[in-house]
Amino acid sequence: MMNTALSQGIQPEHTIKSFVKRSGRLTQSQQQALDNLSTKYLIDKRLEDGTFSQFFEEKLQRHYLEIGFGNGQSLLHMAQSHPFDQFLGIEVHTPGIGQLMNNLHQQTIDNVKICTKDAATLLRDDIPNQSLDGILVFFPDPWPKRKHQKRRLVQQDFIDIISQKLKTGGMFHMATDWSDYAKDVLKLLKINPHFKNMAKNDNFHFRPNYRAHTKFEKRGEKLGHQIFDIIFKYLP
Numbered sequence: 529m530m531n532t533a534l535s536q537g538i539q540p541e542h543t544i545k546s547f548v549k550r551s552g553r554l555t556q557s558q559q560q561a562l563d564n565l566s567t568k569y570l571i572d573k574r575l576e577d578g579t580f581s582q583f584f585e586e587k588l589q590r591h592y593l594e595i596g597f598g599n600g601q602s603l604l605h606m607a608q609s610h611p612f613d614q615f616l617g618i619e620v621h622t623p624g625i626g627q628l629m630n631n632l633h634q635q636t637i638d639n640v641k642i643c644t645k646d647a648a649t650l651l652r653d654d655i656p657n658q659s660l661d662g663i664l665v666f667f668p669d670p671w672p673k674r675k676h677q678k679r680r681l682v683q684q685d686f687i688d689i690i691s692q693k694l695k696t697g698g699m700f701h702m703a704t705d706w707s708d709y710a711k712d713v714l715k716l717l718k719i720n721p722h723f724k725n726m727a728k729n730d731n732f733h734f735r736p737n738y739r740a741h742t743k744f745e746k747r748g749e750k751l752g753h754q755i756f757d758i759i760f761k762y763l764p
């Protein structure tokens with residue numbers, strides 16, 4: 529029988545996940561952070577009770593979203609060096625979420641909120657259109673095998689959705705150590721008339737100093753991989 533949603537031309541829900549939850553035991557301090565600091569940092573409940581929009585209330589501040597923050601090294605660094613901006617981090621890896629909460633608490637950093645929902649769903653359902661000054665994706669899961677590449681987070685449907693969520697002049701920044709992933713994304717953005725490459729040579733960008741040197745970047749370097757930064761501005 530024909531799927532009703534498809535037969536009506538309605539896009540089915542995004543079902544292919546860009547992640548597999550990594551295993552990894554929670555340390556005692558990560559568990560304590562999850563128990564004691566979730567009320568302060570997690571916005572998951574606010575998505576349910578409808579108060580999430582408060583995150584975007586302060587119009588004079590800039591709002592950035594980091595997708596897949598891992599253990600939060602980049603997010604911590606950016607939030608610390610840009611105390612007047614607001615950051616929302618999305619991650620599904622529980623030990624990393626606990627670690628970031630501990631670090632935010634210890635360093636009294638108050639401009640970060642965390643969400644544990646799948647980024648594709650959060651973007652589609654919860655982030656208001658034209659609300660973000662920047663979307664950052666550092667070292668997304670590479671899914672190197674050809675048969676798995678449909679699971680890559682950054683592809684055409686992702687670019688379509690972020691173009692709805694970015695403000696005019698908002699930027700998209702991705703970093704990866706997988707050259708075929710980097711080349712595919714660069715190509716998709718270069719042919720998109722609504723995005724302008726911020727790299728002078730219309731190719732890859734130099735590494736901006738706000739991007740911290742993360743665990744996954746180090747892993748790529750150990751494998752002898754080159755690191756690629758892709759930075760485009762949304763200019764509809």
Ligand SMILES: C[S@@+](CC[C@H](N)C(=O)[O-])C[C@H]1O[C@@H](n2cnc3c(N)ncnc32)[C@H](O)[C@@H]1O
Nearest residue numbers: 546547596597598619620646647666667742744
């Ligand atoms: C390879 S790690 C990189 C982590 C970090 N950005 C870094 O550079 O160290 C990719 C992370 O993205 C997260 N991730 C992948 N797809 C996601 C999604 N759809 N929603 C939320 N997190 C996601 C994974 O759980 C994983 O921790």
